[in-house]
Amino acid sequence: xxxxxxxxxxxxxxxxxxxxxxxxxxxxxxxxxxxxxxxxxxxxxxxxxxxxxxxxxxxxxxxxxxxxxxxxxxxxxxxxxxxxxxxxxxxxxxxxxxxxxxxxxxxxxxxxxxxxxxxxxxxxxxxxxxxxxxxxxxxxxxxxxxxxxxxxxxxxxxxxxxxxxxxxxxxxxxxxxxxxxxxxxxxxxxxxxxxxxxxxxxxxxxxxxxxxxxxxxxxxx
Amino acid sequence: xxxxxxxxxxxxxxxxxxxxxxxxxxxxxxxxxxxxxxxxxxxxxxxxxxxxxxxxxxxxxxxxxxxxxxxxxxxxxxxxxxxxxxxxxxxxxxxxxxxxxxxxxxxxxxxxxxxxxxxxxxxxxxxxxxxxxxxxxxxxxxxxxxxxxxxxxxxxxxxxxxxxxxxxxxxxxxxxxxxxxxxxxxxxxxxxxxxxxxxxxxxxxxxxxxxxxxxxxxxxxxxxxxxxxxxxxxxxxxxxxxxxxxxxxxxxxxxxxxxxxxxxxxxxxxxxxxxxxxxxxxxxxxxxxxxxxxxxxxxxxxxxxxxxxxxxxxxxxxxxxxxxxxxxxxxxxxxxxxxxxxxxxxxxxxxxxxxxxxxxxxxxxxxxxxxxxxxxxxxxxxxxxxxxxxxxxxxxxxxxxxxxxxxxxxxxxxxxxxxxxxxxxxxxxxxxxxxxxxxxxxxxxxxxxxxxxxxxxxxxxxxxxxxxxxxxxxxxxxxxxxxxxxxxxxxxxxxxxxxxxxxxxxxxxxxxxxxxxxxxxxxxxxxxxxxxxxxxxxxxxxxxxxxxxxxxxxxxxxxxxxxxxxxxxxxxxxxxxxxxxxxxxxxxxxxxxxxxxxxxxxxxxxxxxxxxxxxxxxxxxxxxxxxxxxxxxxxxxxxxxxxxxxx
Numbered sequence: 001x002x003x004x005x006x007x008x009x010x011x012x013x014x015x016x017x018x019x020x021x022x023x024x025x026x027x028x029x030x031x032x033x034x035x036x037x038x039x040x041x042x043x044x045x046x047x048x049x050x051x052x053x054x055x056x057x058x059x060x061x062x063x064x065x066x067x068x069x070x071x072x073x074x075x076x077x078x079x080x081x082x083x084x085x086x087x088x089x090x091x092x093x094x095x096x097x098x099x100x101x102x103x104x105x106x107x108x109x110x111x112x113x114x115x116x117x118x119x120x121x122x123x124x125x126x127x128x129x130x131x132x133x134x135x136x137x138x139x140x141x142x143x144x145x146x147x148x149x150x151x152x153x154x155x156x157x158x159x160x161x162x163x164x165x166x167x168x169x170x171x172x173x174x175x176x177x178x179x180x181x182x183x184x185x186x187x188x189x190x191x192x193x194x195x196x197x198x199x200x201x202x203x204x205x206x207x208x209x210x211x212x213x214x215x216x217x218x219x220x221x
Numbered sequence: 222x223x224x225x226x227x228x229x230x231x232x233x234x235x236x237x238x239x240x241x242x243x244x245x246x247x248x249x250x251x252x253x254x255x256x257x258x259x260x261x262x263x264x265x266x267x268x269x270x271x272x273x274x275x276x277x278x279x280x281x282x283x284x285x286x287x288x289x290x291x292x293x294x295x296x297x298x299x300x301x302x303x304x305x306x307x308x309x310x311x312x313x314x315x316x317x318x319x320x321x322x323x324x325x326x327x328x329x330x331x332x333x334x335x336x337x338x339x340x341x342x343x344x345x346x347x348x349x350x351x352x353x354x355x356x357x358x359x360x361x362x363x364x365x366x367x368x369x370x371x372x373x374x375x376x377x378x379x380x381x382x383x384x385x386x387x388x389x390x391x392x393x394x395x396x397x398x399x400x401x402x403x404x405x406x407x408x409x410x411x412x413x414x415x416x417x418x419x420x421x422x423x424x425x426x427x428x429x430x431x432x433x434x435x436x437x438x439x440x441x442x443x444x445x446x447x448x449x450x451x452x453x454x455x456x457x458x459x460x461x462x463x464x465x466x467x468x469x470x471x472x473x474x475x476x477x478x479x480x481x482x483x484x485x486x487x488x489x490x491x492x493x494x495x496x497x498x499x500x501x502x503x504x505x506x507x508x509x510x511x512x513x514x515x516x517x518x519x520x521x522x523x524x525x526x527x528x529x530x531x532x533x534x535x536x537x538x539x540x541x542x543x544x545x546x547x548x549x550x551x552x553x554x555x556x557x558x559x560x561x562x563x564x565x566x567x568x569x570x571x572x573x574x575x576x577x578x579x580x581x582x583x584x585x586x587x588x589x590x591x592x593x594x595x596x597x598x599x600x601x602x603x604x605x606x607x608x609x610x611x612x613x614x615x616x617x618x619x620x621x622x623x624x625x626x627x628x629x630x631x632x633x634x635x636x637x638x639x640x641x642x643x644x645x646x647x648x649x650x651x652x653x654x655x656x657x658x659x660x661x662x663x664x665x666x667x668x669x670x671x672x673x674x675x676x677x678x679x680x681x682x683x684x685x686x687x688x689x690x691x692x693x694x695x696x697x698x699x700x701x702x703x704x705x706x707x708x709x710x711x712x713x714x715x716x717x718x719x720x721x722x723x724x725x726x727x728x729x730x731x732x733x734x735x736x737x738x739x740x741x742x743x744x745x746x747x748x749x750x751x752x753x754x755x756x757x758x759x760x761x762x763x764x765x766x767x768x769x770x771x772x773x774x775x776x777x778x779x780x781x782x783x784x785x786x787x788x789x790x791x792x793x794x795x796x797x798x799x800x801x802x803x804x805x806x807x808x809x810x811x812x813x814x815x816x817x818x819x820x821x822x823x824x825x826x827x828x829x830x831x832x833x834x835x836x837x838x839x840x841x842x843x844x845x846x847x848x849x850x851x852x853x854x855x856x857x858x859x860x861x862x863x864x865x866x867x868x
Contacts, residue, residue: 020411025333029406032436036398040440043474047448047459050470140451142458142465154465157457161448193862 010077030199033177034206037169041210045217048158052218055153064151073138075129075153076219082125083215086170089118090208093201100197107186108197112181115204119174126167130160166214169207176200237581249801251335252743253324256342258639260317264310264347270353271305274298274326276703279663283696285684288474295680296363301352303366304386307394307486309349311624315489319428319632321639323404325734325741326422328413328750329605331799333406336853340805341400347813348392355385362386365678367479367530368449370460370471375453381820384453387446388816391441394439395812401435404428412735414754419513423506423575424731424753426513427492431485436525438481454823469534476527485494485524486620487587488516490627491558494580497634498562500730501577502569505756510563515554515561522551532600535605541600548598555591559584574728575649579630582657590615593668606680611671617664629656629709636716637723641739645720648712656705662698666691731756742819744796802856808849815842 019025096111137145138156145151180200186194247255278298281290290298324332332338341687355361360380364373373383408429412421421429449471451457458464460471499506506512528536528544529605536544562584571577593615606612636644670688682688726735733750734741735758818838821831 019333019406020412020416025406025410026867028410032402032405034284036402036436036440039437040444043444047444047470047474050467051465054465054467067723113768141456142461142554152465154458157451157459161451165447177393188271219512 024195024218026195026199027202030202034202037206041162041166041213044162045213048162049217051158057153059151059153064149065171073133073136075218078125078129078218079215079219081087082122082124082129083116083211085125086122086208086211089115089122092118093204097194097201100184109181109182112184112197116174116177116181119170119177119204122196123167123171123174126163126170128183130164152219163218166207166210169210173200173204173207176203223678226815229802246801248806250804251339251799251802251805253320253332253335253338254639254741254743256338256339257316257317257319257321259342260320260345261639263342263349264314267305267309267349268314268675268754271302271310272703272706274302274305276699276778278302279696279699281680282682282692283651284693285682285689286703287681292680292682293360293363295360296678297356299678300362300365300382300386301356304352304362304390305480306620307366308350308390309345310629310680311486311620312397313345314429314628315486315624316345316397318490318493318628319424320400322635322734323425324407324411325410325737326732327416327744328409328733328746328752329407330745330749330796330823331409332402332403335799336802336857337399337403339802340809341396341403341553343806343809344396344399344812345393347809347816348389348394348396351392351724351813351816352385352389355382358385366797367475368464368471370449370452370468371462373449373471374461375452381824381826384450384820384824385458387453388820391443391446392809392813394443396689397435398439398808400848401432401671404432404470405436408432413746413750413752420752420755423495423509423512423516424492427488427495430516431488433483434481434488438485441474442478445471445478448474450819454819461806469531472531472534473527474524476530477524480527480530481520481523483619484519486624487627488519490583490624490631491516493631493634494562494583494627495558495577496685496732497580497630498565498726499581500634501572501574501799502566503572504565504569505731505759506561507564508557508565509755511557512561515557518554519551522547522554524552528599529598529603532603545598545600549595552591552595559588559591570702574633575646575653576630576633576728578650579626579633580600582653583623583627583630584661586618586626586657588622590622593618606671608676609671610667610675610677613662613677614667614671617667620666621660626656626660629653633726635734636713636728637743638734638739639732640717641723642716642720643723643727644716648708648715652705652708652712655701655708659698659701659705663695664698673849691866712758726758729762732760733757736761742793743756743798744793747793747796796859799860800856802847802852804852807845807852811842811849813842814845815839818842845848 020027021028092111092114095106096115097106099105099111133156138159140157140160141159142154143150143152144156177200180196183196184190187193230739246430247259250256250259277290278295281287281295320332323331352362358381360382360754362368362378362382362385364383364386368383368386368735371377390498408421408425435737448457448459452459452461452466458466460466460468463466495506495512526544526548528540529548532544580598593611597606597612633644633649636642670691673687675686675688677691682692703780721740725738728735733752736750737745748759757850784852815838818835818841822839824835
């Protein structure tokens with residue numbers, strides 16, 4: 001992308017986009033972006049936790065919490081499977097990157113396709129979960145009905161906002177993976193492919209990591 | 222010395238602004254210099270709009286019980302005045318000058334991501350235009366620039382104004398984050414050989430610090446405004462206490478962004494001052510490392526003081542004490558900078574050019590604003606002064622007396638580099654004195670009326686409160702302030718037409734941007750310079766004084782305008798610069814149109830047709846974004862350094 005890099009890339013062994021810091025510019029930019037995204041999800045997750053603590057305190061005071069624990073809405077079984085799927089996709093992503101670095105394109109396509117399928121399964125699973133929760137009464141509204149009783153709580157609002165934005169990030173990641181898949185298929189011999197794969201991998205692992213945080217804080221604790 | 226390699230001989234007239242306007246090379250540009258100029262010009266237009274809003278408010282407040290403006294219009298004006306000046310004027314003006322100058326200062330040919338850079342400018346413009354569209358579609362935002370909940374909830378702000386505010390600033394926020402990522406990578410990764418981190422000009426340093434502030438501060442604002450949008454559009458209640466929400470949550474999310482934001486506004490300007498003072502004092506900056514690291518310190522501390530904006534809401538003594546102490550600590554790195562600037566001028570051969578006058582004006586006014594800032598950092602005093610005109614005085618001393626005077630310093634300093642013409646110094650000095658005096662006449666009395674209890678954001682007041690005389694004085698001052706802006710515009714116009722032609726290095730300066738023609742060619746440097754010190758150009762011009770702290774009287778600056786020779790530019794043909802592309806603009810346009818759709822997607826205006834139109838806008842936006850992404854990939858492959866390297 002840089003013009004100056006032309007001056008450098010004849011020097012022995014240097015990759016064309018490596019700059020004065022010794023890192024590929026796109027990779028450096030993506031790391032900074034991930035730093036920014038960390039704050040984005042921190043704000044969403046803390047919003048959820050603050051309101052969750054409040055709901056818990058209020059419902060415990062009125063003796064309803066054990067009965068109306070928001071976790072009852074969230075099938076831990078389904079989300080555990082989703083978590084396993086997403087973690088597995090990180091593994092297949094690592095294998096895809098290794099294959100691309102070894103220039104084993106057949107293998108690479110297999111593992112990248114596996115990542116795409118696992119990622120899409122997560123998105124579909126989340127869509128199913130959202131539909132299910134909505135039908136049970138959890139809405140993007142400050143109160144919801146559970147087993148015939150109206151509960152005043154922002155749980156639905158903060159939950160859907162937080163997990164929705166995570167799901168959006170996974171979806172964009174799947175789109176990016178598909179784009180890389182086709183790009184590599186078209187330009188199999190291009191030396192820039194390993195970096196393309198590394199970049200999408202970096203993003204993908206970050207999105208997985210966010211899920212680990214969300215899963216732990218909302219479903220486990 | 223690589224920078225002396227250039228054979229700079231022939232003379233030709235300024236070409237940058239003659240002839241017809243080559244619109245395509247501007248609208249599809251990825252050149253950091255052109256993008257910088259688009260930023261600067263649009264920020265200046267927004268400056269005028271924000272200034273007009275301020276003047277209308279001053280007319281209204283000039284006399285008691287005035288009926289010139291209604292309360293509602295006044296609310297819209299103060300909201301839009303602040304939003305404009307912060308997000309559409311000072312920030313993009315900093316970014317624009319940074320865009321132009323930073324790559325030149327570090328010896329680069331462009332930003333790290335030229336197409337992303339183009340996206341940032343168009344997205345910023347889209348967001349700004351969206352905000353201003355609200356005036357035509359039923360009312361501008363009217364909840365104040367920090368948009369406190371629950372005032373911004375739909376039942377208290379029923380017009381679409383706040384939705385325009387959320388989405389308009391959302392777009393400029395994406396532009397800012399993208400721009401900041403670009404600056405980080407550019408500064409870290411595009412430096413010329415020898416330009417190590419501790420040789421970077423201080424303006425580059427401050428841009429790096431500010432870019433980190435932007436990427437860490439903006440996300441919480443984004444989350445806050447998304448949550449506010451959900452409240453307003455989809456029945457969310459995040460910030461609505463009546464339904465279990467929490468208004469304080471908005472304040473925390475907003476000020477966690479909002480306080481770093483004020484350093485985002487001031488630090489680049491401090492960087493400019495740190496470049497200008499040494500050049501016109503004929504001395505290197507005093508305590509380079511202290512100035513650089515105190516900037517880093519201000520940036521870091523800026524993240525742990527946000528709640529000092531919230532003393533008035535009653536957070537309890539522990540929180541108040543912590544945030545008061547942290548806020549006062551910021552006085553230390555700020556004071557370090559001020560003492561370093563003064564020490565830089567001390568015993569130097571000070572040349573009082575217009576840029577230097579503005580730089581000194583910056584220091585003086587910023588000290589006044591800093592001192593009133595320290596008083597506000599103390600909770601007992603703050604409780605007396607919060608939401609009064611004392612705060613208005615403070616923030617204008619740091620943002621106008623600080624940022625804007627500093628931006629004028631930078632403007633006068635780099636104008637010759639950007640346009641190839643000098644701004645008229647005589648008019649400039651007259652303009653400086655009118656501005657400095659009228660600024661103080663306008664804003665200093667606000668300390669008085671503030672301590673006498675005049676609340677901010679009131680559209681009128683009763684006679685006999687003891688505020689009448691000073692308010693009238695402020696209004697008179699504001700007219701002279703507006704006049705000084707007109708003088709500046711006059712100066713720009715006559716200087717562009719018939720100003721003195723600028724040489725490469727009209728100020729006898731020290732940094733790399735002055736080694737190349739004014740204005741620079743698209744590729745900036747024919748040969749990437751090799752840097753051996755913090756002031757490469759001074760060391761090349763005054764080898765006997767290299768490493769010395771004092772450069773003595775300057776030789777008369779050359780008045781000849783240098784161009785590369787044909788022989789030189791023949792070599793330049795081999796420099797590959799990124800191709801023109803419309804994709805970033807289409808992408809930004811698509812996002813802006815989709816944002817407009819989002820404003821009306823759940824509004825009960827005219828029922829179904831509005832929603833269908835809104836949905837249509839969103840779909841058109843998505844299509845445009847998709848088309849643009851594809852075009853972006855295709856265009857970027859044209860410039861891929863990997864092409865032709867297939868093994």
